[in-house]
Structure formats: structure tokens, C-alpha cells
Amino acid sequence: MVTNQRGVALGRMTDGDVDRVHERLSELLAAQSGGHIDGYFYCPHDLDSCSCRKPGVGLFLQATERWPDIDLGASAMVGDSPADVLAGEALGMRAIRLGPHVADLAAAVDALLG
Numbered sequence: 261m262v263t264n265q266r267g268v269a270l271g272r273m274t275d276g277d278v279d280r281v282h283e284r285l286s287e288l289l290a291a292q293s294g295g296h297i298d299g300y301f302y303c304p305h306d307l308d309s310c311s312c313r314k315p316g317v318g319l320f321l322q323a324t325e326r327w328p329d330i331d332l333g334a335s336a337m338v339g340d341s342p343a344d345v346l347a348g349e350a351l352g353m354r355a356i357r358l359g360p361h362v363a364d365l366a367a368a369v370d371a372l373l374g
């Protein structure tokens with residue numbers, strides 16, 4: 261998972277808060293579907309102050325540093341903002357934006373596989 265968390269830069273939350281949200285997300289995902297997330301990569305920075313904030317691609321590159329076998333060209337990005345789509349497309353990924361036409365992750369998976 262790659263996520264912008266500008267609230268850290270703005271003082272609205274701490275890195276620990278972000279970690280706790282991710283831990284809870286993992287718990288809920290496991291409990292509700294048996295799924296898991298291999299890793300979380302987040303940008304805690306403010307606008308225009310780093311290369312990791314999407315639409316920058318730094319978070320994706322961090323993931324490929326951890327797992328060099330990731331083939332970004334064979335990967336997909338599902339997000340809810342234009343920045344998500346831009347970041348995914350910049351790396352040659354298929355990118356889907358959630359919204360009126362693709363309501364949720366299940367619909368995104370259908371669109372990717374369909």
C-alpha cells in the first residue's frame with residue numbers, strides 16, 4: 261500500500277498514529293476477508309517538498325527496493341485520487357481511480373481482469 265499522509269506534516273497526526281491506522285486496517289482486512297497487506301509505504305511530507313508524495317513515484321520505488329521482484333509494468337494501481345492514477349501511469353502500471361464508475365476494490369479488480 262502506498263499512501264499520502266500529509267496530516268503528519270501538518271501536525272494533525274503523528275507517525276505513530278499512521279502506524280496504528282495501518283495496524284488496524286490489517287486487523288480488519290484479516291478478520292473480514294483473510295487478506296493481508298505485505299507492506300505500507302507512506303509519505304508524511306507536505307505538498308511539493310519531496311519525491312515520494314504521489315503523483316511522485318518515490319513510494320513505489322521504496323517498495324521495489326524492498327521487493328526487487330515487483331514488476332511495475334505488470335502491476336496495477338487502484339486509488340481514489342488523480343495523483344494515484346498519475347503515479348501509477350508514470351511507472352507503466354494499469355491505474356484505476358475509484359469513483360462513480362468503479363465503486364470499490366472489488367469493482368476495480370473486475371475492471372482489471374475484465
Ligand SMILES: [Zn+2]
Pocket residue numbers: 302303304305309310311312313
Ligand atoms: Zn514524501
